[in-house]
């Protein structure tokens with residue numbers, strides 16, 4: 001599972017002596033057969049190699065890069081055969097013995113950049129589209145904590161407390177019995193607090209976005225009272241479970257259903273808001289979105305998954321246009337392009353604009369299947 005610590009480590013990686021290669025590869029077989037992906041990746045590595053050989057740089061740098069490319073080819077191409085992930089990001093600096101890979105749920109076009117720091121914009125944009133969920137399974141003495149992100153699930157810890165025995169002995173009066181009950185309740189309350197503290201500790205470390213609770217209705221209800229306010233507001237649902245018996249695939253399936261429902265509602269809300277605010281803080285339709293992106297006004301690009309449209313693009317800077325035109329930046333005539341939505345997403349990435357893909361039909365479908373939330377309020 002991709003952790004915050006990995007991302008931080010990557011952000012901190014800066015190097016003066018060698019360059020670091022950042023390579024994003026689309027391996028999705030729905031887009032292309034494996035053999036075609038392979039050719040594309042080999043072409044990408046080869047042309048990058050040629051360009052870098054021409055550019056100035058020390059012999060050491062060039063050698064490190066050559067090894068990066070060889071390593072990427074040797075390690076990533078076999079991934080195509082396994083069909084395990086739809087895309088990958090690889091960060092390599094052989095000169096510093098640095099190598100990190102991430103499985104990604106999606107990617108537009110392949111990207112290869114060699115620079116003094118890792119090229120993280122595409123990774124950050126993809127990760128920002130997905131939410132990290134924490135799942136806490138609770139009963140009176142035993143709690144378990146899980147985390148799920150990008151379809152992967154990991155158990156993060158458990159909290160167990162000893163419950164006092166509740167035996168009624170002969171000759172005991174009502175008062176003793178009440179004391180015993182009170183003691184029992186206190187121990188349970190302490191356990192809930194331990195579990196809530198452990199969950200908050202994980203939150204401070206991993207910054208998960210949302211929380212799902214599971215257990216018997218009463219235990220979940222009582223436990224919730226012990227949650228830190230920052231956590232209480234992140235609870236998005238609960239399900240019935242026995243912490244002693246539930247398996248990892250069961251947790252994944254039950255939490256997955258809640259996550260899907262919640263994310264779907266969230267996407268509907270984004271789409272509805274865009275359509276309602278069209279012209280006042282938002283735009284919809286390709287023409288308006290393009291104009292907003294070009295003016296640097298788009299704050300978040302929202303696009304329906306699978307939306308493609310042929311158009312025109314500048315060969316030099318990828319500037320997309322619906323109709324043949326002169327690129328306003330390079331002053332070259334645009335050329336036909338198979339899918340300008342892909343170019344629009346690339347442009348948004350370049351402009352540091354957030355990107356959100358919508359799954360399935362939303363109100364945006366009848367509004368051009370693409371829209372943008374704007375940075376500045378348009379009067």
Ligand SMILES: [Zn+2]
Nearest residue numbers: 314317327330
């Ligand atoms: Zn251009």
